[in-house]
Amino acid sequence: MKYNILLNHRAVSHYYLLHDNYITVVQVLQTQHPDNNGILLKSQKNSLDNFTACEGCDLLLPVVEAPPGHSVVCPRCGTTISRRSTHSIAKTLALSITGLFLYFPAVLLPLMTLESFGFKGSANIIDSIVIFYTNDYYFVAFMTLFSALILPLVLLSLVFILSLQLRFKWYPLYLARLFRTYLKLEEWAMVEVYLLGIMITIIKMMGHSEIHYHTGLLCFILLVLTSLAITTVIDKDFFWETIERGGKEKHQQQQVEFPDRDATTFVTAAERGIQVCHTCHKLSLSSATTCPRCGDGLHSRKPQSVSRTWALVMTSIVFFIPANIMPIMRVDFLGVADRSTILDGIIYFFHTGSYAIGLIIFTASIVVPMFKIVGLTILLLSTHPRSTRYLKQKTAMFRFIAFIGRWSMLDIFVIALLTVLVDFGFFSSIHAAPAATYFCFVVAATMCAAITFDPRIMWDKYTHYAKTAHD
Numbered sequence: 001m002k003y004n005i006l007l008n009h010r011a012v013s014h015y016y017l018l019h020d021n022y023i024t025v026v027q028v029l030q031t032q033h034p035d036n037n038g039i040l041l042k043s044q045k046n047s048l049d050n051f052t053a054c055e056g057c058d059l060l061l062p063v064v065e066a067p068p069g070h071s072v073v074c075p076r077c078g079t080t081i082s083r084r085s086t087h088s089i090a091k092t093l094a095l096s097i098t099g100l101f102l103y104f105p106a107v108l109l110p111l112m113t114l115e116s117f118g119f120k121g122s123a124n125i126i127d128s129i130v131i132f133y134t135n136d137y138y139f140v141a142f143m144t145l146f147s148a149l150i151l152p153l154v155l156l157s158l159v160f161i162l163s164l165q166l167r168f169k170w171y172p173l174y175l176a177r178l179f180r181t182y183l184k185l186e187e188w189a190m191v192e193v194y195l196l197g198i199m200i201t202i203i204k205m206m207g208h209s210e211i212h213y214h215t216g217l218l219c220f221i222l223l224v225l226t227s228l229a230i231t232t233v234i235d236k237d238f239f240w241e242t243i244e245r246g247g248k249e250k251h252q253q254q255q256v257e258f259p260d261r262d263a264t265t266f267v268t269a270a271e272r273g274i275q276v277c278h279t280c281h282k283l284s285l286s287s288a289t290t291c292p293r294c295g296d297g298l299h300s301r302k303p304q305s306v307s308r309t310w311a312l313v314m315t316s317i318v319f320f321i322p323a324n325i326m327p328i329m330r331v332d333f334l335g336v337a338d339r340s341t342i343l344d345g346i347i348y349f350f351h352t353g354s355y356a357i358g359l360i361i362f363t364a365s366i367v368v369p370m371f372k373i374v375g376l377t378i379l380l381l382s383t384h385p386r387s388t389r390y391l392k393q394k395t396a397m398f399r400f401i402a403f404i405g406r407w408s409m410l411d412i413f414v415i416a417l418l419t420v421l422v423d424f425g426f427f428s429s430i431h432a433a434p435a436a437t438y439f440c441f442v443v444a445a446t447m448c449a450a451i452t453f454d455p456r457i458m459w460d461k462y463t464h465y466a467k468t469a470h471d
């Protein structure tokens, strides 16, 4: 059976043959990389360490060492299996130190000041959270506090401790737990969304008042860039391998029986009695309950994935209605209150000619949540036994839903900033309105739904269908 593994768009033909308890891997690498030109023959014994399972479709694959800077992609569903980067530990350490230095000025110093008709209002991140809290928007305050203030600091500290210990070859037992915590929290940090919120606020207020920028804003922009750089240089597989070895030589892994079978059918980990860890991607036998590497609980498939995801999607549909019908923002101008819904805000931008901003808010606040709800419903319906079409496209859609989840918080962050900046007493002020809470529920519920959904369930039906059709 021929597999096409893609290493950054350069086709690498990848064959693997199963016979006599051995898997022979034949790779024809067609990369421009000097070390990997021509044909490479590799024979691998059946140790679990030589294999990996795709997170998207559970396909069992031999480990392919990608050249640094390249990524290995699953030939069946397109999910990224591994991404290599060079000097990952040193670069991560340097970036985390930079991030920690930038963090405090970025959140404590004022970002900008608005000046209008002699009134002045300045804002930093903490003010924008406090104002939600004092106006009794507790859930919105909590989401903003957690995603824009606490989590970035926690993640930077975790990455700093981890890369420092690995750099100086100290391997205390808690390293695995630290890295596990980092991976679980990672997607809830939203500093880059907050930065886009700052930019939109600036453009929104540009015509109405004079804006003064402060050092805090520069620090915040640099903090966001540093955080983004960390996510690209951190080589998770390499980190796990280093933590597991703990300075010692690589120990021999459990051996697994791979009985001789027809090499033309796809083999999934579950069929072989193997399961992959959700957190660190190490393979273990199906009988194991905790991962020997990271200590996380093991499940062949995410527990009650379909029912939990249905419950969360239904919750988000229920909250999506008041989030759009009720006002999300209240503008007081000379004592007259003007309440506006999400859609009113977008229409305002189109009326004033700010089409690009209108389009960004429309995408983040209406298109993205609707896409997530509709997309997850399609995925859930695809777990039905007879639904075996477009699985590759559906898996790609799942990855996209998981990726875009947090960008919906954009409008909330804009309102948070406006509330603090535009507080000119009786003359003019901006406040959050009830829909903000419902909207936060929608964002949180859809993000959780993307976490509880297990795309491998769709592929299980396909595998089962293909196998029974052959018999």
Ligand SMILES: [Zn+2]
Binding pocket: 054, 055, 056, 057, 058, 059, 074, 075, 076, 077, 078, 079
């Ligand atoms: Zn796959």
Ligand SMILES: [Zn+2]
Binding pocket: 277, 278, 279, 280, 281, 282, 291, 292, 293, 294, 295, 296
């Ligand atoms: Zn694990």
